[in-house]
Amino acid sequence: LGWLPRGTHDWKKFITTNEMETGIAGAGLTLKELTGVSYNPLADKWSLGRDTDVNYMALAERTAK
Incomplete structure (x- = not known):
């Protein structure tokens, strides 16, 4: 593109x-x-x-104490 x-981008720095x-x-x-993003x-x-092989996003929340 x-x-x-x-x-x-350094592919070695991408995380799964x-x-x-x-x-x-x-x-x-x-x-x-x-979820994956295309x-x-x-x-x-x-x-x-x-x-989610290449582009993805996540939602996380703090665990209740």
Whole structure:
């Protein structure tokens, strides 16, 4: 897509959803929602879905004390 300069992303620094979930739990948070985010350049449209292989977002909340 050419949105960012080459070298902007280092694939070795990307984390999996499992790694993120471990970090969330380690921070004393509870994962409430995890969803994939996809972009369709032909339709110029973003959408939510189940595919979390590349782009995803999460919602976590502080665990009640």
